[in-house]
Amino acid sequence: MQELLSCTDIIFHCAATVRFDDHLRHAVQLNVIATQKLLLMASQMPKLKAFIHLSTAFSNCNLKHIDEVVYPCPVEPKKIIDSMEWLDDAIIDEITPKLIGDWPNTYTYSKALGETVVHQESGRLNTAIVRPSIVGATWQEPFPGWVDNTNGPSGLIIATGKGFLRGLRATPMAVADMIPVDTVVNLTLAVGWYTAVHRPKSSLVYHCTSGNLNPCYWGKIGFQVLAVFEKVPFEKAFRRPNAGLTVNTITSQYWNAINHWAPVILYDFYLRLTGRKPRMTKLMNRILKMVSMLEYFINRSWEWSTDNTEMLMSTLTPEDQRIFNFDVRQLNWLDYIENYVLGIKKYLLKEDMAGVPEAKQHLKRLRNIHYLFNTALFLIAWRLLIARSQVARNVWFFIVSFCYKCLSYFRASSPLKV
Numbered sequence: 171m172q173e174l175l176s177c178t179d180i181i182f183h184c185a186a187t188v189r190f191d192d193h194l195r196h197a198v199q200l201n202v203i204a205t206q207k208l209l210l211m212a213s214q215m216p217k218l219k220a221f222i223h224l225s226t227a228f229s230n231c232n233l234k235h236i237d238e239v240v241y242p243c244p245v246e247p248k249k250i251i252d253s254m255e256w257l258d259d260a261i262i263d264e265i266t267p268k269l270i271g272d273w274p275n276t277y278t279y280s281k282a283l284g285e286t287v288v289h290q291e292s293g294r295l296n297t298a299i300v301r302p303s304i305v306g307a308t309w310q311e312p313f314p315g316w317v318d319n320t321n322g323p324s325g326l327i328i329a330t331g332k333g334f335l336r337g338l339r340a341t342p343m344a345v346a347d348m349i350p351v352d353t354v355v356n357l358t359l360a361v362g363w364y365t366a367v368h369r370p371k372s373s374l375v376y377h378c379t380s381g382n383l384n385p386c387y388w389g390k391i392g393f394q395v396l397a398v399f400e401k402v403p404f405e406k407a408f409r410r411p412n413a414g415l416t417v418n419t420i421t422s423q424y425w426n427a428i429n430h431w432a433p434v435i436l437y438d439f440y441l442r443l444t445g446r447k448p449r450m451t452k453l454m455n456r457i458l459k460m461v462s463m464l465e466y467f468i469n470r471s472w473e474w475s476t477d478n479t480e481m482l483m484s485t486l487t488p489e490d491q492r493i494f495n496f497d498v499r500q501l502n503w504l505d506y507i508e509n510y511v512l513g514i515k516k517y518l519l520k521e522d523m524a525g526v527p528e529a530k531q532h533l534k535r536l537r538n539i540h541y542l543f544n545t546a547l548f549l550i551a552w553r554l555l556i557a558r559s560q561v562a563r564n565v566w567f568f569i570v571s572f573c574y575k576c577l578s579y580f581r582a583s584s585p586l587k588v
C-alpha cells in the first residue's frame with residue numbers, strides 16, 4: 171500500500187462486475203463503493219496526475235440521446251450505499267426493480283452511480299470518464315480478431331456457430347454500436363495523457379462509440395457472421411448455423427419452441443435412451459438466459475455525442491494519431507466481423523484451421539440428417555392424414571394417378587422405346 175501511495179502517478183480504474191444479473195448489493199459494492207475507496211486512496215497519492223474511470227456508454231441507456239456529461243441519478247449514491255449496509259438481501263431483491271427504474275439491469279445502474287461518485291467525490295483530483303459501448307475483439311492490435319471472453323456478442327456468435335441459436339428477437343436496422351477493444355485501450359491511454367498534461371478545468375467524459383461516426387446495423391452483422399460460417403465453420407456443431415432476426419414476439423416464441431427447445435429435448439431423450447447424461451436442455455437454458463439479458467441492447471438505438479473524443483483526436487500529433495488510433499471511421503465492418511469470428515474460433519474455442527474440411531463434412535452430414543428427418547416427418551404426417559381424411563385420400567389418389575399417367579405418356583412418346 172505504501173509503495174502504491176508513494177509511486178502511482180496515473181490510475182486507470184477498469185475493475186468492475188460486468189454481470190447483468192448481479193445482486194444489487196454486489197454490483198454496488200464493486201462498481202460504486204470500490205470506486206469511492208479508490209478515489210479516497212487516490213487523494214493520498216502525492217504524485218498522482220490523473221484518475222481515469224472506465225464506465226459504459228450504457229450507464230444512461232434510459233435516455234435516447236446521451237451527451238458527454240454526468241447525469242444526476244434519481245437516488246443519491248450515498249443513500250444507496252448507506253441502505254446496502256442495513257437492508258437484508260430479501261428486501262434488496264424486492265426494491266431492486268423500483269430503484270433501478272428505467273435501467274435494464276443492476277450493471278448499467280451501478281455504473282451510473284459509479285460515475286456520480288467520481289463526479290461528486292473526486293475533490294482536487296484530476297479525473298476523466300471513458301464510456302465504451304459494446305466492446306468486441308481487436309481491430310488491429312496485437313493482431314486482428316483477438317478476444318478472450320464470452321461477454322457481449324462473442325457468446326451469441328459461439329451459440330450461433332455451434333448451431334444452438336437459430337433466431338434472435340432483434341431489430342435488424344438498430345445500430346450495433348460495437349467498438350474494438352484496442353480502440354478502447356488507445357482512447358483510454360490518450361485520455362490519460364490529455365488529462366495529466368493539459369489538466370482540463372473540469373472533469374471530462376469521453377464517448378468511445380462507433381454509431382455516429384461509422385454506423386453498422388445488427389442485420390448486417392448477422393448476415394456477415396453467417397457468411398463467415400459458410401467459409402470457416404466451427405467444429406462439432408450441434409446443428410447447421412442458420413439464424414434469423416425478428417422483431418415479432420410470436421415468431422420469436424415459435425422459433426424458441428421449434429428451433430431451440432424441440433431439438434435439444436429430442437437429443438436429451440436420445441442421450442437418456444443410450445444411457446448417457448442429458449445436458450442439452452441445461453445448455454439451452456443458459457443460452458436463452460443470455461439472449462434475454464442482451465435483447466434490450468439489440469432492439470434499440472442510441473445517439474452518443476462525441477465532441478470531447480473528436481477534440482482529443484485533433485490534439486494528438488499525426489504520429490500519435492497513428493499509434494493510438496481510435497478513429498473508427500477507418501473501420502471496415504465486414505472485415506472486422508470476419509476477423510472477429512475467426513478470432514473466436516482460434517482464441518476462445520481453440521480450434522485449428524486444419525480442422526475446417528472435417529467441420530464442413532460434419533455440416534454436410536447434419537444437412538443430410540436434417541433433410542432425412544424432415545422427409546420422414548412429412549411422410550408420417552401425410553400417412554396419418556390419409557388414414558383420417560377422405561379429402562386427403564382423394565388428393566393422394568389424384569396425385570398418384572396423375573404421376574402414373576405422365577410416366578406412361580413419356581414412356582409411350584420416348585424415341586428409346588423398343
Ligand SMILES: CCCCCCCCCCCCCCCCCCCCCC(=O)SCCNC(=O)CCNC(=O)[C@H](O)C(C)(C)COP(=O)(O)OP(=O)(O)OC[C@H]1O[C@@H](n2cnc3c(N)ncnc32)[C@H](O)[C@@H]1OP(=O)(O)O
Nearest residue numbers: 188189190226320321322323325328392393413414460467
Ligand atoms: C441474420 C442472422 C443472425 C445471426 C446471429 C448472429 C449473432 C450476432 C449478433 C450478435 C448480437 C450481440 C448482442 C450483444 C449485445 C451486448 C450488449 C452489451 C451492452 C453493455 C456493454 C457493457 O457495458 S459491459 C459488459 C458486458 N457484459 C456482458 O456482456 C455480460 C453479460 N453476461 C452476463 O451477465 C452473464 O454471463 C449471464 C448472461 C447473466 C449468464 O450468466 P450464467 O451464470 O448463466 O453463465 P456465465 O456467464 O457465468 O457463464 C458460465 C460459463 O459458461 C461459459 N459460456 C457462457 N456463454 C458461453 C457461450 N456462448 N459459449 C461458450 N461458453 C459460454 C462462460 O465462459 C463460463 O465459463 P467458465 O465457468 O469456464 O468461466
Ligand SMILES: NC(=O)C1=CN([C@@H]2O[C@H](COP(=O)(O)OP(=O)(O)OC[C@H]3O[C@@H](n4cnc5c(N)ncnc54)[C@H](OP(=O)(O)O)[C@@H]3O)[C@@H](O)[C@H]2O)C=CC1
Nearest residue numbers: 184185186187188224225226227302303304305319321322
Ligand atoms: N465488455 C464490455 O462490453 C464493456 C466493458 N466496459 C467496462 O470496461 C471495464 C472492463 O470490463 P471487461 O474487461 O469487459 O470485464 P472483465 O470482467 O473481463 O474485467 C473486469 C476486471 O475487473 C476485475 N475485478 C472484478 N472484481 C474485482 C475485485 N473485487 N477486485 C479487484 N478486481 C476485480 C477483474 O479481475 P479478475 O480478472 O482478477 O477477475 C477483471 O480484471 C469495466 O469497468 C466495464 O464496466 C464498458 C463498456 C463495455
